[in-house]
Amino acid sequence: xxxxxxxxxxxxxxxxxxxxxxxxxxxxxxxxxxxxxxxxxxxxxxxxxxxxxxxxxxxxxxxxxxxxxxxxxxxxxxxxxxxxxxxxxxxxxxxxxxxxxxxxxxxxxxxxxxxx
Amino acid sequence: xxxxxxxxxxxxxxxxxxxxxxxxxxxxxxxxxxxxxxxxxxxxxxxxxxxxxxxxxxxxxxxxxxxxxxxxxxxxxxxxxxxxxxxxxxxxxxxxxxxxxxxxxxxxxxxxxxxxxxxxxxxxxxxxxxxxxxxxxxxxxxxxxxxxxxxxxxxxxxxxxxxxxxxxxxxxxxxxxxxxxxxxxxxxxxxxxxxxxxxxxxxxxxxxxxxxxxxxxxxxxxxxxxxxxxxxxxxxxxxxxxxxxxxxxxxxxxxxxxxxxxxxxxxxxxxxxxxxxxxxxxxxxxxxxxxxxxxxxxxxxxxxxxxxxxxxxxxxxxxxxxxxxxxxxxxxxxxxxxxxxxxxxxxxxxxxxxxxxxxxxxxxxxxxxxxxxxxxxxxxxxxxxxxxxxxxxxxxxxxxxxxxxxxxxxxxxxxxxxxxxxxxxxxxxxxxxxxxxxxxxxxxxxxxxxxxxxxxxxxxxxxxxxxxxxxxxxxxxxxxxxxxxxxxxxxxxxxxxxxxxxxxxxxxxxxxxxxxxxxxxxxxxxxxxxxxxxxxxxxxxxxxxxxxxxxxxxxxxxxxxxxxxxxxxxxxxxxxxxxxxxxxxxxxxxxxxxxxxxxxxxxxxxxxxxxxxxxxxxxxxxxxxxxxxxxxxxxxxxxxxxxxxxxxxxxxxxxxxxxxxxxxxxxxxxxxxxxxxxxxxxxxxxxxxxxxxxxxxxxxxxxxxxxxxxxxxxxxxxxxxxxxxxxxxxxxxxxxxxxxxxxxxxxxxxxxxxxxxxxxxxxxxxxxxxxxxxxxxxxxxxxxxxxxxxxxxxxxxxxxxxxxxxxxxxxxxxxxxxxxxxxxxxxxxxxxxxxxxxxxxxxxxxx
Numbered sequence: 001x002x003x004x005x006x007x008x009x010x011x012x013x014x015x016x017x018x019x020x021x022x023x024x025x026x027x028x029x030x031x032x033x034x035x036x037x038x039x040x041x042x043x044x045x046x047x048x049x050x051x052x053x054x055x056x057x058x059x060x061x062x063x064x065x066x067x068x069x070x071x072x073x074x075x076x077x078x079x080x081x082x083x084x085x086x087x088x089x090x091x092x093x094x095x096x097x098x099x100x101x102x103x104x105x106x107x108x109x110x111x112x113x114x115x116x
Numbered sequence: 117x118x119x120x121x122x123x124x125x126x127x128x129x130x131x132x133x134x135x136x137x138x139x140x141x142x143x144x145x146x147x148x149x150x151x152x153x154x155x156x157x158x159x160x161x162x163x164x165x166x167x168x169x170x171x172x173x174x175x176x177x178x179x180x181x182x183x184x185x186x187x188x189x190x191x192x193x194x195x196x197x198x199x200x201x202x203x204x205x206x207x208x209x210x211x212x213x214x215x216x217x218x219x220x221x222x223x224x225x226x227x228x229x230x231x232x233x234x235x236x237x238x239x240x241x242x243x244x245x246x247x248x249x250x251x252x253x254x255x256x257x258x259x260x261x262x263x264x265x266x267x268x269x270x271x272x273x274x275x276x277x278x279x280x281x282x283x284x285x286x287x288x289x290x291x292x293x294x295x296x297x298x299x300x301x302x303x304x305x306x307x308x309x310x311x312x313x314x315x316x317x318x319x320x321x322x323x324x325x326x327x328x329x330x331x332x333x334x335x336x337x338x339x340x341x342x343x344x345x346x347x348x349x350x351x352x353x354x355x356x357x358x359x360x361x362x363x364x365x366x367x368x369x370x371x372x373x374x375x376x377x378x379x380x381x382x383x384x385x386x387x388x389x390x391x392x393x394x395x396x397x398x399x400x401x402x403x404x405x406x407x408x409x410x411x412x413x414x415x416x417x418x419x420x421x422x423x424x425x426x427x428x429x430x431x432x433x434x435x436x437x438x439x440x441x442x443x444x445x446x447x448x449x450x451x452x453x454x455x456x457x458x459x460x461x462x463x464x465x466x467x468x469x470x471x472x473x474x475x476x477x478x479x480x481x482x483x484x485x486x487x488x489x490x491x492x493x494x495x496x497x498x499x500x501x502x503x504x505x506x507x508x509x510x511x512x513x514x515x516x517x518x519x520x521x522x523x524x525x526x527x528x529x530x531x532x533x534x535x536x537x538x539x540x541x542x543x544x545x546x547x548x549x550x551x552x553x554x555x556x557x558x559x560x561x562x563x564x565x566x567x568x569x570x571x572x573x574x575x576x577x578x579x580x581x582x583x584x585x586x587x588x589x590x591x592x593x594x595x596x597x598x599x600x601x602x603x604x605x606x607x608x609x610x611x612x613x614x615x616x617x618x619x620x621x622x623x624x625x626x627x628x629x630x631x632x633x634x635x636x637x638x639x640x641x642x643x644x645x646x647x648x649x650x651x652x653x654x655x656x657x658x659x660x661x662x663x664x665x666x667x668x669x670x671x672x673x674x675x676x677x678x679x680x681x682x683x684x685x686x687x688x689x690x691x692x693x694x695x696x697x698x699x700x701x702x703x704x705x706x707x708x709x710x711x712x713x714x715x716x717x718x719x720x721x722x723x724x725x726x727x728x729x730x731x732x733x734x735x736x737x738x739x740x741x742x743x744x745x746x747x748x749x750x751x752x753x754x755x756x757x758x759x760x761x762x763x764x765x766x767x768x769x770x771x772x773x774x775x776x777x778x779x780x781x782x783x784x785x786x787x788x789x790x791x792x793x794x795x796x797x798x799x800x801x802x803x804x805x806x807x808x809x810x811x812x813x814x815x816x817x818x819x820x821x822x823x824x825x826x827x828x829x830x831x832x833x834x835x836x837x838x839x840x841x842x843x844x845x846x847x848x849x850x851x852x853x854x855x856x857x858x859x860x861x862x863x864x865x866x867x868x869x870x871x872x873x874x875x876x877x878x879x880x881x882x883x884x885x886x887x888x889x890x891x892x893x894x895x896x897x898x899x900x901x902x903x904x905x906x907x908x909x910x911x912x913x914x915x916x917x918x919x920x921x922x923x924x925x926x927x928x929x930x931x932x933x934x935x936x937x938x939x940x941x942x943x944x945x946x947x948x949x950x951x952x953x954x955x956x957x958x959x960x961x962x963x
Contacts, residue, residue, distance in 0.1 A: 024148035026139025030132070060147035068159035071927030076145075076152065076286055078865045091146045094139045097131055104128035108121040115118075 005039055009048070012036050012099075016056030020095060021063065029053050029098035036099060037106025045107045046100055053099030058092040144289050152286035158205070159928040161954040167961045168273045171197055175958040181951040182944045183922040183933040184463075186454040195457040196263040196471050198958055200270025200298075203451060207468050207924045208278065209285040210447055210860055211271065212295050214469045218305025219243045223524050225293045234523050239407065239530060239539055240312055244519060245555045246305035252559035253304075260567050264300035267471035271298040285924065287861070304560055306469040311555060311562070314588035317491030317625050318551055319408035320679040320792050322400050325495075325628040327788065328381045329393050330779040338817075339775075340792050340800055342376055342676070344683045345807035349668045350694075351686055353488070353591060353602065353661035354649040358671030361646050365670050370619050372669040378615065380627040380676050385613055387631025388497060396497050396547055396629065402540040403495065403549045404787040417441045417899050418663040418681050418798050419486035420708065420880055421593040422689060423600040426910075428657030430698040433910030434600035436593050437704045438475060438484025439901035441882050446857030446868040447931070448920030450475075450903050454947055455570070462570040463914065463947040465903055472566050475905065477914050477946070481572045482907035484593040488604045488649070488666045489791070491625025491677030492589050493553040494611075494639075496535040496632030500548040507533045507548070508633045535632045550632055552639070554607045555587050562586050565605070575599035579652075583645055591661035597910035601652035602659050604666050608648075609639035610673060625677015643673045658693045662686050662880070663798075679791050682803035684878030687714035701913055704906045709941035710880040716748040716760055718806040722813075723763060726823035727830055736834055738844055750879055752850025752872040759830075759847065761876065762837055765891050766829035768794075768801055771817050773889070785889055797877045797884035797899065840893050849874070853885065854894045855939075857919065868932065871939065873897050881941070906943065915943040 015032040036049035061069060073084035080087070144152050161179050173190040175198040180186065185202050189195035203211060216222050220237030222230035237243065254261045275295045278284045288295060328336045349356050358364055358372070365372050383389055388396075419440040426433045442449060447468075454463040455473065464476010475484050499508040506513045516531040516538070531538045533550045541548030561584045568581035575596035582592050582605040589606030610622040611630070622640060630637040649666035651659040664686035665678060691714075692707050693699075724744045732740065739759045746756035772794045776782045789796040808815045813822035841847050850872025857868035875883035885895035903918035921933030937944065944950070 020147055021149060024143040024146040024150045026142065026146070027132075027136035057147055061153070063147065064153045064156045065160060068156040068927050069153055071159070072153065072156045072286070072925075075866070075926040076290070079290070079863065081865070087145055091139070091142050094135050094142065095146075097135045098139070101128040101131040101135070105125050105132070108125050108128070112118065112121050 008035055008038050009052070012049070012052050013056055016052055016095075016099070017060060020057040020060045026091065026094045026098055029057075029095045030102040032056075033099035033102025034106050036103035037110060039103070039107065040111070042107060042111075045103050049103035050096040050100040054092045054096030057095040058089070061088060144286075150282050152289050154282045155284070155286050155925070156927060158283055159923075159925055161930060163955045165957040165959060166277075167959050168201065169961045170269050170273060171958055171960040173960065177202055177956040177958065178952050179922070179954045179956070181953050182452075183930050184452045184454065184944075184946070185922065186948070187456060189455075189457045192457040192460050193262060193266045195455045195460060196266035197270040197273075199453065199455060199466065199471060200267035201274050201958065202270075202453065203267075203466065203468060204271040204274035204298075206451060206922045206930075207447060208274065208295060209287050210924050211469050212298070213861055214306040214309070215298060215302030216296075218246060218302060218307075218309045220521075221523070225291065227524065231523060235528065236407070237309070238519075238521055238528070239537055240551065241537060241553065241556055242305050242308040242312070245308050245560065246301055249304050249555075249560035250301050253300075253561075253563065257564055260564055261300065263567065264303055264471055264563070267303065268298045268300055303469055303471060304563065307560055307563060308555060310467065311560070311587040312553070314487050314590075315493050315553065316489050316679050317493035317677050318495045318553070319404065320491070320677065320790065321495045321626055321629050322404050322408065322549075323788055323790060324381075324792050325393060326397065326400050326404070326784060327781070327792070328628060329390075329397060330781050331775070333379050333381055335775070336381065339804055342380070342678065343665055343669070344680055344800055344803050346683050346687060346803060347665050347668070347680075351664055351683060351690055352668045353604070353659070353664060353666040354651050354668075355654065355656060356668065358668040360649065360667065360672065363647055363672045365621070365672055365674065367672060368619065368621055370615070370621055374617070375615070375621070375674060376669050384616055385676065386626050386628045387634055387637050388628070392497070393628060395545060396549070399497070399540050399542055399545070399547055399549050400629065401784065401787065407539050407551065409787065417487070417884065418685060418882060420662040420685060420689065420901075421484045421486045421591060421602065422658060422660035422662075422693060422707070423593055423595055423602060424658045424693070424699045425600050425653060426598065428697060428699055429908070430700045431908065431911050433597065433908060434595040435699065435701065435704055435906065435908040436482055436484060436595045436600065437708055437904075437906045438486070438593055439708055439904040440475065440485055441884070441900055442902040443899050444855070444857050444897075444902060444919055445860045446866070446920070447860075447924040448902065448918055450918055450920070451922055452916065452918065452946075460571060464905075465918070470563070470566070472570050474566055475903065476570075477907050477909060478570070478572055480574060480909050481578055481594070481596045482905075482909050482914070483569055483578060483595075484905060486591045486593070486661050487663055488589050488591050488661070489663055489678065489680050490589060490608055490666065490675045491679070492587055492606065492608060493551065494535075494609070494625060494677075495629040496533070496550045496552055496637075497629045498533050498535070498538065498548045498550050498632045499546060500533075500538065500541050501546060502541055502543045505531060509534055510633075510635050533632060535638070549629065552609070554609060558586055558607060560586055579603065591666070593661065595907065595909060599653055600659070601650065601654065602661050603650040603652070604648045604661075607642040608673070610641050610643060611637050612640050613637070621674065623674045623676045625675065627676060647672060657697075660686070660689050660693060662689055681791050681798040682715070682800050682878065684714045684798065684803065685880050685882065688712050688880050701906055701908060701915065705915065705941065705943055707880060708901075708904050708906065711750045711875045712748050712880075713750060713876055713878045715802050715806045715878050716757075719764065719809060720746060720748060720760055722809045722822065723760070723826050723830070726826040730827065735838065735844060736831070739830070739834055750849055750853075750875050752848060752853075752874055754849050755844060755847045757849040757876070758837065758852050759833065761853075761895070762833035762891065763826070763830045764802070764805075765887060766832045767805060767825055768887075769889060769891070770825050770829055771805065772801065775817070789886075789888060795888045797886060802878065836891060852894050853883065853897060855883065855897045855900075858898045866926065870894065870896070873939065875900070901938075904938070904943070905946070914946040916946040917943050
């Protein structure tokens with residue numbers, strides 16, 4: 001891994017963690033996604049941006065006492081009529097998709113410019 | 117740019133927009149600090165220091181391992197402030213829900229969904245009465261008002277803290293509602309709701325009017341006698357013939373036997389002709405629908421309490437036990453705590469939303485509550501003209517008073533006669549029904565009484581506190597170190613009626629609606645305090661008041677509107693207390709845990725004698741054998757209670773349905789539940805059946821033969837149970853009789869259960885299932901002992917348990933802390949601190 005990519009990954013991970021803790025809107029994942037768009041290889045860019053978005057925001061649930069969080073998710077899930085696991089996983093999945101699509105858009109634009 | 121890139125950008129853009137849009141719905145579930153998850157920090161109780169504005173000096177709260185908070189303050193104001201803070205921490209949503217219910221403004225949260233409940237609250241008058249009482253307490257009891265305000269300040273301090281840390285209960289965020297600023301107005305309004313839920317009279321008079329107009333006097337009286345069949349002077353709460361402090365009916369030259377032989381459904385007792393009563397049937401039905409079928413009108417429930425004197429206890433000192441039966445909410449209506457300040461040391465249960473301890477003990481005293489069931493509200497038939505908004509009273513047309521209010525931007529008007537709000541009217545008939553209730557006319561000083569109880573140091577102070585009690589009327593069980601007893605505290609409105617022999621007497625309530633157009637049936641006062649039913653330091657060594665008739669036939673202020681429950685629990689408790697001496701704490705707990713049904717002990721042998729000689733198949737024979745070997749206990753692993761109960765339910769249907777059909781009451785059967793109804797939880801019908809089965813088995817109610825009814829009912833029950841449960845070994849009581857704790861917001865997915873449970877509606881350890889004529893499996897129990905206490909101040913022994921925990925957070929281990937102990941009849945020492953779980957230091961901000 002070259003130094004530039006390492007900086008991109010680190011910046012993107014840091015932004016994912018920070019933004020998903022401070023801002024409760026999934027579209028904020030566009031910002032780390034844009035950073036990830038700087039990675040040149042398309043497949044690497046898309047897979048890693050999704051994983052950083054998904055795992056990064058999932059990790060942030062560890063900020064809370066996990067056993068009580070799961071119990072709370074079970075209660076809210078019962079109230080909403082959905083599984084507690086889906087309740088916890090849905091947001092990180094969406095976050096990953098946002099980062100993936102943002103990086104995808106930026107990556108394609110940059111690739112096209114570079115080709116010119 | 118290549119075409120492929122354009123396509124990819126378009127696809128990614130689409131995903132981006134779509135997922136961003138979709139993600140809006142899930143923002144509350146993000147891991148952000150602005151999601152619902154910060155609430156999980158509150159699940160575990162951790163020791164902490166909290167800085168709060170408005171506290172005068174530091175307060176320490178120790179939460180012990182049993183979930184009891186011990187609040188130590190240097191100032192009583194601070195103690196109540198901390199109580200409010202702690203209650204809000206544990207029960208904020210419940211607290212605010214109850215407050216809004218009381219002030220009739222649930223629709224500000226839930227919109228049209230709860231509009232009818234809000235209208236109901238305004239019709240009965242919770243917000244109006246609360247406002248009246250609030251001003252009265254503020255003006256006349258400023259110190260107590262300051263404690264109410266302290267509690268509210270504590271609640272609001274928690275709200276502002278939880279809002280800033282996003283730690284409000286998730287339901288606030290999910291429903292997009294915000295907590296409101298809590299004030300004493302909400303505490304009093306919620307007190308009004310609880311008060312009305314336990315008030316008797318209005319609905320009972322309507323029900324009996326409907327029954328009487330269809331069944332006539334004889335059958336009504338046979339089914340709903342003035343006193344339940346097994347009542348005698350030993351079984352009444354106040355023992356003896358009804359004489360109280362040397363006063364009785366005979367003091368007014370009225371013979372009790374003459375008095376109770378009278379027909380109180382007739383004109384002299386209500387001022388109405390039968391013809392007028394018939395005319396009023398549509399109004400009676402609409403009033404029953406409007407006022408007596410709402411969830412806020414509690415089902416008829418009971419409670420237990422008994423006290424033993426020093427001569428009767430093993431320690432030589434008095435003891436008492438109390439278990440009030442209420443809807444078993446999840447979280448509970450109660451919150452266990454101790455309040456300590458230089459002038460206060462009280463331990464017990466806060467009724468969530470009401471500052472202080474409602475049921476509990478001090479170092480020297482203890483007290484508990486049960487409902488006495490006499491009428492403190494009445495239904496009046498009015499003559500009205502709604503075209504010019506007037507009503508007829510004493511020959512004059514008077515203007516109806518108007519009360520206007522707005523809900524969801526729509527204006528509503530309630531009209532009042534001199535007797536209270538018109539809850540229904542009919543322009544064609546020119547009639548209306550108004551609701552008289554003590555709380556409309558008298559400030560809710562029950563709160564004052566509660567503060568006096570919390571500060572009591574001896575028996576005379578307990579009695580003094582009882583003087584302030586208004587509503588709901590309650591049997592106040594009291595013990596100090598050396599004295600014991602009970603008094604039926606509260607205000608019973610008296611109506612002066614002239615008997616057919618021209619003697620006048622002041623009575624409580626009526627058997628039917630009353631004539632509101634003439635002054636004759638207006639309340640003339642209340643039962644004087646000295647003559648309220650009571651038993652202080654009883655000679656027989658014990659007193660008990662589990663909702664049986666409070667006083668017998670010679671009582672000077674007869675309870676024409678008594679509406680007692682069936683005496684089932686009273687019989688078991690009386691038999692136990694009367695046959696035991698040297699009672700210990702363990703005996704008291706054992707009696708609270710008793711699951712013997714008195715009616716089963718009478719009915720089951722009759723059933724067995726009817727069935728034992730029948731030529732049954734093996735399965736049916738096995739059922740009879742189980743019934744004959746049964747000792748009338750209702751434990752979860754027994755089969756006999758299942759067979760008995762389903763046979764009994766079929767007997768009730770087979771006896772009651774023909775009566776309802778024949779007299780045209782079938783269409784109203786859902787309105788006729790309760791102690792003076794055909795269905796319900798602790799109805800007179802079961803005691804009627806026990807009495808008739810043993811005294812008049814050939815009654816026309818049984819079509820000439822009780823055994824025939826038993827036989828067909830038993831066959832129906834066995835066939836139903838076989839079809840639903842298969843083999844008889846699956847018919848255990850715990851399989852068909854289950855507890856479900858009810859979410860107070862009515863969110864059924866948050867109900868807790870089902871859990872197999874002991875008892876039935878007639879066992880001292882009661883577990884009421886609501887029977888409305890439909891036989892089903894399982895029988896759902898959602899009412900029962902909402903707490904249990906056993907106290908002996910002189911020996912410093914205080915034990916308690918309740919079916920819940922301090923927290924309303926289902927994810928918290930403090931949610932149902934004591935439920936299993938409650939189910940297994942185990943108790944916790946109530947004070948002092950047993951094992952510390954967490955310590956909170958509340959520090960004045962800047963201090």
